[in-house]
Amino acid sequence: MSRAARAVRPVLVGLAALLLAGVLWELVKVVVPDTGLHLGEASVLPRTDDVAMPHVWDVAARMLEPETGASGAPSVLVATLHAAWFTLGVSLVGWALGVVGGMVLAVLMQRWSLAESAVLPWVVLSQTVPLVALAPLVVGWGGRLQLGAFAWERWMSVALIASYLAFFPVAVGALRGLKSPTDAQVELFRASAAGWGRTLLSLRLPAAVPHLLPALRLAAATAVVGAIVAEVSTGTRGGIGRLIISYAQAASGDPAKPWAAIVGAAALGLLAAGVVGLLGAGLRRYRHAEVS
Amino acid sequence: MTRTPRAALRLTAAGLGLALALTACSSGGGDAEPAASGSGGEGGLTPVKLQLQWFTQAQFAGYYAALEQGFYEDAGLDVEIVEGGVDIVPQTELANGAVDYAIAWVPKALASREQGAGITDVAQIFQRSGTLQVSFADAGIDSAADLAGKKVGNWGFGNEFELFAGMTAAGLDPATDVTLVQQQFDMNALLSGEIDAAQAMTYNEYAQVLEAENPETGELYRPEDFSVVDWNEEGTAMLQDAIWANSERLASDEEYQETTVAFIKASIQGWVFARDEAEAARDLVVAAGSQLGNSHQLWQVNEVNKLIWPSPDGIGTIDEDLWDQTVEVALTAKNDQGATVITAEPDAEAYTNEYVEQALAELEAEGVDVTGEGFQPLTVTLEAGGA
Numbered sequence: 001m002s003r004a005a006r007a008v009r010p011v012l013v014g015l016a017a018l019l020l021a022g023v024l025w026e027l028v029k030v031v032v033p034d035t036g037l038h039l040g041e042a043s044v045l046p047r048t049d050d051v052a053m054p055h056v057w058d059v060a061a062r063m064l065e066p067e068t069g070a071s072g073a074p075s076v077l078v079a080t081l082h083a084a085w086f087t088l089g090v091s092l093v094g095w096a097l098g099v100v101g102g103m104v105l106a107v108l109m110q111r112w113s114l115a116e117s118a119v120l121p122w123v124v125l126s127q128t129v130p131l132v133a134l135a136p137l138v139v140g141w142g143g144r145l146q147l148g149a150f151a152w153e154r155w156m157s158v159a160l161i162a163s164y165l166a167f168f169p170v171a172v173g174a175l176r177g178l179k180s181p182t183d184a185q186v187e188l189f190r191a192s193a194a195g196w197g198r199t200l201l202s203l204r205l206p207a208a209v210p211h212l213l214p215a216l217r218l219a220a221a222t223a224v225v226g227a228i229v230a231e232v233s234t235g236t237r238g239g240i241g242r243l244i245i246s247y248a249q250a251a252s253g254d255p256a257k258p259w260a261a262i263v264g265a266a267a268l269g270l271l272a273a274g275v276v277g278l279l280g281a282g283l284r285r286y287r288h289a290e291v292s
Numbered sequence: 293m294t295r296t297p298r299a300a301l302r303l304t305a306a307g308l309g310l311a312l313a314l315t316a317c318s319s320g321g322g323d324a325e326p327a328a329s330g331s332g333g334e335g336g337l338t339p340v341k342l343q344l345q346w347f348t349q350a351q352f353a354g355y356y357a358a359l360e361q362g363f364y365e366d367a368g369l370d371v372e373i374v375e376g377g378v379d380i381v382p383q384t385e386l387a388n389g390a391v392d393y394a395i396a397w398v399p400k401a402l403a404s405r406e407q408g409a410g411i412t413d414v415a416q417i418f419q420r421s422g423t424l425q426v427s428f429a430d431a432g433i434d435s436a437a438d439l440a441g442k443k444v445g446n447w448g449f450g451n452e453f454e455l456f457a458g459m460t461a462a463g464l465d466p467a468t469d470v471t472l473v474q475q476q477f478d479m480n481a482l483l484s485g486e487i488d489a490a491q492a493m494t495y496n497e498y499a500q501v502l503e504a505e506n507p508e509t510g511e512l513y514r515p516e517d518f519s520v521v522d523w524n525e526e527g528t529a530m531l532q533d534a535i536w537a538n539s540e541r542l543a544s545d546e547e548y549q550e551t552t553v554a555f556i557k558a559s560i561q562g563w564v565f566a567r568d569e570a571e572a573a574r575d576l577v578v579a580a581g582s583q584l585g586n587s588h589q590l591w592q593v594n595e596v597n598k599l600i601w602p603s604p605d606g607i608g609t610i611d612e613d614l615w616d617q618t619v620e621v622a623l624t625a626k627n628d629q630g631a632t633v634i635t636a637e638p639d640a641e642a643y644t645n646e647y648v649e650q651a652l653a654e655l656e657a658e659g660v661d662v663t664g665e666g667f668q669p670l671t672v673t674l675e676a677g678g679a
Contacts, residue, residue, distance in 0.1 A: 035484065051480050051504070068578070068585045068679060079583075136379045140390055235347055235377025237581065245378065246347060246583035249496070251478035253503030253512075254585075254677030 014270075022056045029053055054256040059263065062256035076247075076257060080264035083240040087227050087265075090155050090239065091272060094162025095223040099216065101163065102170025109171075110178040110204065111196065120175075127168050131226065135161055135233035158230040158239070165226035166219040173215025177208025209286035213279070220276040224269045240265050337370035338551055341391040343382040347375050348582045350592035351495060351533070352395065353573045354417065358562025360576045367554040383411050386536055392548075393555060398531035398615075399622045399633045400450045405642060406634045410539040413643035415556045415608035415651075416615075417563065418599045421529035423454050424498055425521040426482065427489040434519050436462035436526050442488035445475035453633055455491065457528035457625035458521070472628055479504070489521070495595035499588055503678045512676060528625070530618040532599070535559065535608070539641050549647070557651035560607050564660055567597050570670055588678025594670045601664035606656075608648040615643060 029048045036052075037045035046052060054062075063077040074082070105123065109116040138157045145152035181203050189199045231241030240261060247258040344352050355373055358364050364371040374391055376382060382394035383401045387409035396404075398413060405411060425444070427433040433442060436458035446452040459466045466472065473487045479501045482490035492498040498520070506513045523529040535556060541548040566573035574590045582589060600607055622633035655662050 035486075047480070047484055047486070049484060051483060067583060132379050136377075136381065136384070139380065140385065140388055231377075233377055233379040235375050235380055237347075237375060242347070242377075243583070245477075248477050249584060250500070250503070250588070250677050252480055252483060252500045253505075254679075255480075257677070 025053070025056055029055070051252065051255045054259055058256045059259045062254075063260045063263075076260045080240065080243065080261050083238065083243040083261070084264050084268045084271075086155075087224070087231065087239040087241065088268060088272065090159050091162050091220070091223040091227040091268075093159040094227055095166050095220055095272075095276075097159065097163035098166025098168075098219055098223060099170050102167040102215075102219070103174055105167070105171045106174030106178055107200070109175050116175070123168060123171050126164070131161065131165070131229050132233050134164070135230050138230075139234045154234060154236045155238070157234060158227055158236050161230035162223040162226035166223040169215040169218040169222065170212070173211045173218075174208055177211030178204045180211060181207045206286045209283050213283065216279065217273050217276050220272040221269055224265075224272045228265055240268060337365065337368055338547075338554075339370045339372070340364075340393065340551065340555060341372050341374055342555075343374045343376065343380070343385045343391040343394040345376045345380075345382050345395055345397075345533075347377075348373075348577060348580045349496075349584055350574060350577045350582070350589045351596055353566040353577050353593050353596060354559055354563030355395075356562070356577050356580050357565040357573050358558045360580070361562065361565055363558040363561040363565075364555075367558040369551065369554055369558060371555075371558075383409050383536060386411055386538055389538070392538070392551070394536045395533050396536050397450075398534055398618050399453060401534070401536055402619070402622055402638050402642065403450065403633050405638060406636070411536045412539045412542055412641055413534045413610060414537045414542075414552055414646075415535040415559070415648040416531055416610040416643075417535060417559070417608055418531065418533040418596075419603050419607075419611065419614070420599045421454060421523050421532055422494045422595065422599050423451070423523055423529075423532075424492045424494055425455060425458075425489045425523075426479075426492045426498055426501065426518050427520075428482075429517055429519045431488050431519070433489050433521065436521055436528075437464065439489060439521075440464055440469050443471045443473055443486070445473045445481055445487040445490040447475050447491055448627075450633065451491065452627055453621060453625045454523040454528050454530050456627050457621040458523055458526045460625060461526065461528055466626075467628055492520075494598070495592040499591045499595075499674055499678065502674045503585075503588065503676060505676065512674065527617070528621050529614075530621055531610075531614055534610075537647075542644075552647045553650045553654075556608060556648050557654055560651060560655060560662060561660065563600060563607055564662070564664075566593055567601055567664055567667060570594055570597065585675065585678035587673065587675040590670070591672040591674055591678075594672050597667065598669050601667035603663055604665070606648070606652040606662045607664070608652065610643050610645055610648075 028045075032045050032048045034047065034049040036043055036047040050058075063080070064075055066073045067076050067079045105119060109119055135157070138160055139154060142152040142154065142157040142160075178200075185203060185207075186199065189203055194202070227239065228241035228244075230236070231239040232245055236242055244258055244261045244265060247261050251258050342355060344355070348356070352373075355371075359371055359373060374385075381400075381404070382391075382396045383404040385391050386394035387404065394411070395417075398416075401409075401411060401413065425433070425436075425439070427442075431442070432438060439459055439462075444455070446455055456466045459470065464470065473481070475481060475487070475491055479490055479492065479497055481487045483501065483504055490497070492501070501518065502513055502515065504513055505511065506517065537552050538548070542552065570593045571590065574586070574593050577589055577593070578586060584592075603609065605611065619634075619638060623635075623637070624632065626632055652662050
């Protein structure tokens with residue numbers, strides 16, 4: 001395959017996936033009755049009328065129309081892009097925090113098995129705390145934090161919550177990766193009088209890359225989800241989570257509007273994972289066998 | 293005891309750490325004043341944080357008007373309006389010291405009080421309840437009694453008690469005589485016929501159904517297509533948006549007491565502005581970043597005005613009868629889980645007219661109409677999608 005074709009292919013695949021999603025959406029609208037599918041009293045599939053599931057082209061058209069009737073209101077697309085940009089920034093901060101936190105934990109757990117048996121259960125436990133319970137608490141702490149000229153802002157709470165989700169896959173993935181060198185490899189380093197630090201840098205970290213890359217991608221996706229949920233939960237202005245809820249208030253009269261923002265949120269998740277994928281390109285040397 | 297240099301160093305470090313921690317506590321959290329501490333802030337203004345229940349919208353038009361029109365500044369306050377979110381509980385933010393004042397519904401705030409939140413209702417801005425139960429006119433649901441055998445939507449989370457009290461008062465057992473359905477933010481379930489009667493606020497969800505297209509006519513639904521049950525008429529209405537203050541600081545902090553009067557006064561000026569200049573109030577709410585449409589926001593200003601005006605005793609005054617009715621419903625109405633809002637009568641600290649009376653006296657002396665006896669609501673035409 002030529003180089004150009006190789007570069008174009010993922011774009012084409014992405015477009016095809018988008019098209020497929022649209023076709024599936026319309027197919028569901030055609031096949032499932034307007035009132036949805038019920039088994040007895042229980043609803044199995046949701047309503048598919050134009051209010052609950054507007055046509056794909058209506059959503060696309062709505063994106064180009066102004067957000068509100070106010071003069072100077074941006075189009076829904078522009079508003080969505082703005083919000084997505086904001087959320088992307090917050091998620092990246094959260095992701096970076098999560099990656100650093102996760103890596104530090106993984107190195108600690110690899111170094112001392114006591115730390116592993118002490119910390120790992122807590123790491124797993126941390127992910128069972130419902131985010132919606134945590135978010136108002138974090139905002140509450142943040143609201144009272146003031147260190148000199150530095151004032152805690154609400155987006156920082158959102159980033160913190162995003163990092164709380166993002167650190168988990170990194171910690172677990174990195175730990176597996178750091179432990180992946182075989183005994184023979186470790187013993188070779190020991191026989192060469194390499195200390196723990198040298199072994200970490202030259203053996204364990206490179207060996208961890210194949211485990212780490214999927215973890216980083218997963219962390220990017222969860223950071224975006226975490227940021228969106230935290231925005232919804234705390235009402236942080238500017239982000240896409242808040243935008244979806246704002247638009248959803250008009251869902252009965254203007255059903256395409258919230259869907260336009262939801263499409264934006266989905267695109268954001270893909271973009272974040274894609275950006276992290278670029279990181280993988282930079283670490284190609286170590287990616288002999290990526291583990292997922 | 294032998295004191296090596298190392299031990300001394302350790303002690304010093306520990307002492308330093310402790311001191312730092314204490315400083316952090318006293319400057320940051322706990323029951324210390326978060327914002328309104330002394331005459332700091334820009335140009336001698338007292339910084340004040342106000343927590344709303346939801347995003348910027350005309351439900352809070354008076355506060356935004358007071359901010360934009362400079363009423364807060366004239367009163368010596370530097371007010372920051374903090375928007376709410378899905379999981380932000382204003383009265384909790386107030387009780388834990390993150391903000392200075394909060395807007396909250398009385399029954400929800402009373403429930404928080406019972407769980408230990410030290411908060412006091414200092415101005416009852418909304419004098420009426422804005423909650424309706426909306427159904428299609430042909431469903432024949434014109435009173436709470438007509439809900440028998442119907443599918444009844446409600447939001448839960450403490451928003452359902454007027455409905456349950458209304459049904460109980462009409463002789464229905466909410467657990468067996470109706471089918472209860474958890475409702476979403478939007479009104480799609482009602483419009484699609486999935487539920488027979490939906491919970492709606494006059495200023496928000498009710499407008500949403502009037503902004504939706506009627507598939508039979510191809511035009512927007514009209515008010516005559518619907519029938520509403522109004523809890524004010526059924527006698528189970530509960531008081532809603534009120535300004536709540538921190539009880540502990542009210543009791544001990546004179547400066548906070550003065551700030552409270554000034555804050556209530558300027559907020560009332562904002563609400564008077566929203567009454568007299570509804571369209572200007574709408575514009576400044578839109579400018580403050582609301583993503584709801586123009587006609588929807590004007591509708592909301594107008595409906596909120598109807599909940600406030602006329603206020604025969606003066607806006608913000610807590611009407612004892614309505615307060616007692618709220619407490620009565622909160623004590624007796626059981627929801628489908630058999631829970632009541634509160635289990636015991638709230639103590640005397642739950643509300644006070646002391647500060648709002650001072651604010652009203654000052655405003656009356658300045659010739660401001662604080663009762664709105666002659667208030668005439670606008671007729672607002674809603675556009676599709678509220679645009």
